[in-house]
Structures are given as structure tokens and as C-alpha cells.
Amino acid sequence: MRSLMHVALVLGLAIFFVVGLSISGIALAQDVARTPDEVSRMTREISQEVLSPYCPGKTLAMCPSGAAGDTRREIQELARGGMDKEAIKDELIARFGEEFRMHEAPPEDNLKLLGALVVGLGLSIGAVAVLVRRRRGDAPRAADDGVDGQSAEDDAYLKELRSEYQD
Numbered sequence: 001m002r003s004l005m006h007v008a009l010v011l012g013l014a015i016f017f018v019v020g021l022s023i024s025g026i027a028l029a030q031d032v033a034r035t036p037d038e039v040s041r042m043t044r045e046i047s048q049e050v051l052s053p054y055c056p057g058k059t060l061a062m063c064p065s066g067a068a069g070d071t072r073r074e075i076q077e078l079a080r081g082g083m084d085k086e087a088i089k090d091e092l093i094a095r096f097g098e099e100f101r102m103h104e105a106p107p108e109d110n111l112k113l114l115g116a117l118v119v120g121l122g123l124s125i126g127a128v129a130v131l132v133r134r135r136r137g138d139a140p141r142a143a144d145d146g147v148d149g150q151s152a153e154d155d156a157y158l159k160e161l162r163s164e165y166q167d
Contacts, residue, residue: 033082034079034080034082038079039076039079039080040076042075042079042085042088043072043075043076043079044061045085046060046075046079046085046088046089046092047059047060047061047072047075048060048061049089049102050089050092050093050096050100050101050102051099051100051101051102052065052068052071052100053096053097053100054067054068054071055068059102060072060075071092075088075092078091089101
């Protein structure tokens with residue numbers, strides 16, 4: 001009796017295991033349905049993470065070569081077909097060579113960075129100039145302040161002219 005229960009338990013566990021594996025296998029075998037936005041995002045990310053064999057020092061995304069465009073379209077097809085990001089990158093690296101694997105992303109475009117710095121610097125200089133002009137215009141002036149280098153004689157003359165003008 002005990003061995004019969006033992007056999008039934010082992011058989012039940014085996015059936016449970018086989019059914020579980022087949023269900024998970026079916027789920028894994030299904031094509032990954034990606035939206036066009038996901039495919040586009042994945043293509044862009046992969047293109048920015050793999051160096052171009054057609055344009056030295058640039059990623060596939062930055063390379064204007066027609067062959068790089070063909071490679072980007074191929075990446076898009078693989079992503080649309082359900083292949084995951086790392087598998088696509090590994091396939092590209094296997095084809096082009098390990099030296100095209102990027103370890104650190106380069107800046108998108110040095111010209112854009114330079115442009116942003118110039119604009120920021122220009123805005124900063126403009127803001128400082130405006131503040132300096134405001135401070136000079138708002139500064140209280142003493143009653144005896146006149147034009148730089150003005151003498152007491154000039155002050156007396158100006159005072160006389162003002163009084164004649166007001167009369």
C-alpha cells in the first residue's frame with residue numbers, strides 16, 4: 001500500500017512537472033509582439049550602443065553611410081521579429097568584431113554641446129550686463145556729485161545757470 005502511494009505521488013509530480021514545462025515552453029515560444037514605438041526605441045538604443053564599422057569613431061546612429069542605414073533597418077527587422085536587445089547586439093558584434101562593442105556612450109554631438117555652451121555663456125554675460133546697468137542706474141547719487149573731475153568753480157557756474165533758467 002505504501003509503495004503504491006509512493007508511485008502515485010512520484011507519477012503525479014512527474015506529470016505536474018511535464019505540464020508546467022510545456023506551458024512555460026509555449027509561453028516562451030510565442031512571438032513577442034512589439035508596437036512600432038517599441039521597435040523604433042529599441043532600434044535607436046542599439047544603434048547608439050554599437051560602433052559603426054563604416055564610420056570610425058561614430059555609432060551606427062551617428063553614421064551617415066548607406067551601409068549603416070541598411071544595418072539600422074536590419075536591426076529594426078530583428079526587433080520587430082521578437083529578438084531581444086542583447087541578442088541583436090551580440091549578433092552585430094559577432095559579425096563586425098568585438099572592437100565595435102561600445103563600453104561607454106560617446107557624447108551625442110560635440111557641435112551641439114559647443115552650441116549649448118556658447119548660448120549659455122552669452123545668456124550669462126547678458127544677464128550680468130543688465131544687472132550692472134540696473135545697479136548703476138539705481139545707485140543713489142550725492143547732491144554734490146557731478147561729472148567726474150568737476151571743480152567747485154564749475155559747480156558754482158552750473159548753480160548760477162540753473163537759477164537763471166528757472167527765472
